[in-house]
Amino acid sequence: MKTVINEQNRRNFVSQVEAMLHDKLSKCYQCGKCSAGCPVNFEMDYTPNQIIKMTELGMEDKVLNSKTIWLCVSCNTCSTRCPKGFEVTGIMDVLREIAEKKGITSKVEKEVQMFHEVFLDNVKSNGRIFELELVGKYKFKTRHLFRDMFLAPKMLEKGKLKMHGEKISDLNQIAKIFKDFE
Amino acid sequence: MKLAYYPGCSLKGTSFEYEVSLLKILEALNIEIKEIPDWNCCGASAAHSINHNLSIALPARNLAIAEGEGYESVLAPCAACSNRLKTAHHELKSDDILKKKITDSIEMPYNADMEINNMLEFLIKIVGKDKIKSMVKKPLAGLKVASYYGCLLVRPPKVMQFDDPENPVSMDELVGLTGAEAVDYSYKTECCGAINSLSKPDVVMALTGNVLYDIKKHGADLVVVACPLCHSNLDVRQREIERKYSEKIGLPVLFITELLGLSFGIDPKDLAIEGHMVAADRVLKKIGELPK
Numbered sequence: 001m002k003t004v005i006n007e008q009n010r011r012n013f014v015s016q017v018e019a020m021l022h023d024k025l026s027k028c029y030q031c032g033k034c035s036a037g038c039p040v041n042f043e044m045d046y047t048p049n050q051i052i053k054m055t056e057l058g059m060e061d062k063v064l065n066s067k068t069i070w071l072c073v074s075c076n077t078c079s080t081r082c083p084k085g086f087e088v089t090g091i092m093d094v095l096r097e098i099a100e101k102k103g104i105t106s107k108v109e110k111e112v113q114m115f116h117e118v119f120l121d122n123v124k125s126n127g128r129i130f131e132l133e134l135v136g137k138y139k140f141k142t143r144h145l146f147r148d149m150f151l152a153p154k155m156l157e158k159g160k161l162k163m164h165g166e167k168i169s170d171l172n173q174i175a176k177i178f179k180d181f182e
Numbered sequence: 183m184k185l186a187y188y189p190g191c192s193l194k195g196t197s198f199e200y201e202v203s204l205l206k207i208l209e210a211l212n213i214e215i216k217e218i219p220d221w222n223c224c225g226a227s228a229a230h231s232i233n234h235n236l237s238i239a240l241p242a243r244n245l246a247i248a249e250g251e252g253y254e255s256v257l258a259p260c261a262a263c264s265n266r267l268k269t270a271h272h273e274l275k276s277d278d279i280l281k282k283k284i285t286d287s288i289e290m291p292y293n294a295d296m297e298i299n300n301m302l303e304f305l306i307k308i309v310g311k312d313k314i315k316s317m318v319k320k321p322l323a324g325l326k327v328a329s330y331y332g333c334l335l336v337r338p339p340k341v342m343q344f345d346d347p348e349n350p351v352s353m354d355e356l357v358g359l360t361g362a363e364a365v366d367y368s369y370k371t372e373c374c375g376a377i378n379s380l381s382k383p384d385v386v387m388a389l390t391g392n393v394l395y396d397i398k399k400h401g402a403d404l405v406v407v408a409c410p411l412c413h414s415n416l417d418v419r420q421r422e423i424e425r426k427y428s429e430k431i432g433l434p435v436l437f438i439t440e441l442l443g444l445s446f447g448i449d450p451k452d453l454a455i456e457g458h459m460v461a462a463d464r465v466l467k468k469i470g471e472l473p474k
Contacts, residue, residue, distance in 0.1 A: 040373075040385060042388075043382075073227075073378055074227060074231065074333075075376065076337035076338045079337075080338055080348075093230055097231075097232055097233060100233070112378060112381040115378075116227075117228075119228035120228050120236070123223045123225060127222040127223065131191070131195045131196055135380065147383070148380065148383065151418060154459060155418070158459065160197075160198070160457065160459075166194060168221070168222050169220050173289070176287065176289075177236065177240065180235075180287040181233060181235035181239060182233070
């Protein structure tokens with residue numbers, strides 16, 4: 001497997017990740033504790049400790065296009081148990097953010113990525129989450145129109161699905177926050 | 183001390199039972215909380231997953247409003263909201279450059295003196311176990327209850343600073359106060375799959391199934407939680423998990439506030455217990471709230 005592509009690119013990528021993470025990749029000594037306790041390891045293409053090493057080796061394309069970064073649910077089991085106190089959960093956030101900023105649409109886990117995007121769009125337009133609208137837009141985007149639909153009648157009956165969302169009054173402020181940071 | 187309340191989006195929607203029951207028990211306990219005016223979504227898992235600045239700025243706006251209104255303490259009953267508010271608070275307190283950037287954007291100062299409590303912390307630290315115990319009019323003797331904590335209440339420990347991240351006991355202690363028996367089991371802090379419920383339902387059902395079947399194996403009558411997302415996965419997806427793994431579970435999932443309310447002698451209807459997908463009738467019969 002080709003690892004180091006270009007030393008300068010490797011360094012740039014490592015510096016970018018470390019600056020966003022506020023942590024050093026070299027702290028990780030590959031014990032594998034993070035991967036052993038990861039609840040979603042069975043679905044991943046690379047284990048969390050492999051992602052850390054691959055990032056250190058500059059394998060930017062591979063990590064940014066991995067299933068792993070999108071499958072991580074940020075449960076923080078890895079960071080809690082890491083004997084070196086390395087920000088394992090944090091590196092997944094950083095890699096997702098870099099992928100997002102580079103405009104990379106995940107080919108392998110695009111639904112997870114889309115859910116995050118649709119969720120933030122909903123916050124941007126209402127200031128709060130309007131669940132029905134969020135689910136509708138997500139389903140429309142992913143074309144999974146009927147998945148989970150069998151849950152809807154009973155959820156409606158139980159009062160769990162509100163037909164109207166609440167908007168906050170100072171939406172301009174929310175718009176400004178998004179404008180500043182998007 | 184003036185107590186602010188940050189409900190978060192789930193408590194106004196799919197987890198309305200949580201809000202109904204917590205307001206009811208706080209009324210019984212004679213504790214006043216006030217909703218933060220014009221609060222916004224904390225950004226939940228989506229913001230921190232793809233945009234770090236947003237994940238700090240969105241909760242910061244709520245904290246700054248609360249601080250501006252003279253509050254020193256915020257109750258965030260949703261585990262995800264409390265996690266995001268605490269994380270934002272922690273980062274703003276320790277990173278001046280970030281703080282400048284964020285306060286410039288929200289156009290409000292934030293001194294970062296706020297105390298943020300999740301539901302369990304609030305009940306133990308602010309209300310107090312003695313007061314809760316004194317309110318128990320109808321002990322739930324004979325009821326076996328499994329407390330499910332999930333991830334966000336206890337992890338990451340350096341930011342949450344609450345209970346033990348591997349073997350938390352605070353909710354079990356609250357269960358004990360009601361007269362019910364706290365059931366010990368192995369999956370207390372295993373993840374339910376959280377936000378991926380819609381995007382990776384198979385993964386979520388596998389993880390949630392592990393939790394539910396383990397609780398079942400240990401003989402619990404019901405599960406209590408303090409997180410809307412945990413509740414959604416354990417309750418709403420339970421029938422589907424039973425079908426997928428061809429094994430009955432039949433475990434009602436209550437919010438801890440509902441269990442406390444029952445022990446205070448509050449009518450189950452006033453606690454919105456009928457709002458759950460898995461009916462709690464068997465539990466209500468066992469404690470004499472429904473005819474056997």
